[in-house]
Amino acid sequence: MRRWRTALVLAWKDFAHEWRISACLVLGLAAVLTPLLVLFGLKSGIVATLTERLLADPTNLEVVVLGNGRLDRDWFAARARDPLVRFVVPRTRSLAATIDLVAGASGGGGGRRVLAGVEMLPTAAGDPVLAGRPVPSEVRQVVLSAAAARRLGVAPGDPLAAAVPRQTGERREAGQLGLTVLDVLPDAAMAREAVFVPLALLTAAEDFRDGFAVPDLGWPGERSAPPRTVFASARLYATGIDAVAPLAAALAAAGMEVRTRAAEIEQVRAIDRVLSFLFTVIAGIGAGGFVLSLAASLWANVDRKQKDLALLRLVGFTTAPLVAFPAAQAVMIALCGAAASAACYAAVAASLNAVLSENLAHGEVVCRLPLPAALAALLLTLVLSVLASALGGFRASRIEPSQCLREV
Known part of the structure; x- marks a missing residue:
């Protein structure tokens, strides 16, 4: 357990020490996640507003x-x-x-x-x-x-x-x-x-x-x-x-x-289906790009630290704590990127709702992200980040203690 704790502490200190590289990875995640949050917020807000308008008119x-x-x-x-x-x-x-x-x-x-x-x-x-x-x-x-x-x-x-x-x-x-x-x-x-x-x-x-x-x-x-x-x-x-x-x-x-008035109801459902399809396609492309980018970055990070990780193997660290090193950094990137994305989304959503408020009734919004959807996005981001760290973890598991001795 002590070695696990040490590996996590080292991952955090390395993340903070190389803050420029860490910031680039965090901003890269935010650049992918923020548009997805805005797109899903627009989908939810538009469909919810149209549905509320249908329900507000009893003739529907x-x-x-x-x-x-x-x-x-x-x-x-x-x-x-x-x-x-x-x-x-x-x-x-x-x-x-x-x-x-x-x-x-x-x-x-x-x-x-x-x-x-x-x-x-x-x-x-x-x-x-x-x-x-x-x-x-x-x-x-x-x-x-x-x-x-x-x-x-x-x-x-x-x-x-x-x-x-x-x-x-x-x-x-x-x-x-x-x-x-x-x-x-x-x-x-x-x-x-x-x-x-x-x-x-x-x-x-x-x-x-x-x-x-x-x-x-x-x-x-x-x-x-x-x-x-x-x-x-x-x-x-x-x-x-x-x-x-x-x-x-x-x-x-x-x-x-x-x-x-089934035609009016079907129009709202058609809009929901089209927006859901577009969101799924764009989210799939964005998530795939993010996973590949993060995986390559973590692989490169492990590759740059071969001597340091080999030294840890030499002093008794097993494979599992070393694999946890890139996984922990992936979680840190995910949490910081999600926080940055949430802040950017809040600013964009407030701007969209303010600009379009003249076309909306009281209490209506055009961009709305439900809390369950936000939590699901955070969970999915963490899962994808951990999966992306698997490549770096595999690279870390292949490091032998003898690699640090060759540098002596």
Whole structure:
């Protein structure tokens, strides 16, 4: 053990004594490793930013059910249990899911503002579009999209008058009710004109248009609608972007026609694949060059110190401690080179993120190196350095004690 410790101490002292050569080897490693760290940071940052943008837009997680079907409560219960499904709520026929909204109907000098045929979307707790925002819990509470709120000139807390028109024979009728704007969604959450309503209001509008009475809202009809057992469609959202395609495939296999934003998701995956391939090729070339360069340098270093190493063999050092001499220096080069590379990467990444910040949203970065990736890079650098030292170690193991005696 004492000889091992002595070999390591000598390796360190030799590394420090020949600091110019050591610095060249460290800078050579940093010159190879820094671009790789920056490239991987760009890959991680770009892909992570694009993925976060996809997740920030709930429409990328939506699986749109096309057409009208007959979906019973068992179907909705099965979807709610599906690990691929984040949110599901029944929908009525699209032709029956519209409502006329009127703002300023109670008088005042602002005038009446009418928005006819606004799309009604059912909502409930857990709706990803309303994430972090109040959800209507009463039939007279609604959430407007920003586009609809601008057309009506209303804000959260304002009242609205609503009408659900229907044609009965030659007679036109309308079910009237008052609503309260619970919240207004930003354009990023919902770009088109829409109103989010409780499912009870959506089914009441469909029943009224089908000629039934809705006693709870005071809407007339020949009789009340029978208990509802099926729905025409559904609002359906996957748990994540990786779940969109499997969920859509499962629904398609069940005979349902669906539409997703799979093209946008595939673009991000394609970028990830291309950047991963480029990084692998460049990293392989760089790592190969570094290993060959370091191996040649350590071989030359051992060759220059043949007499000194032979003297160590003469005083009793075995082969193993001598092989540890270049291996220890390789580890020192790796650690110093990794530290220099990390410092250079931090400076370059900060500069890139600062220069490109105008094109990024708050909290987004274009260059990001996750901690696990940084630790993996350090470990790989150490492993490759030790492997590179094998050539120098082989050369050291071939040195005979007699070589130092020839110089006497």
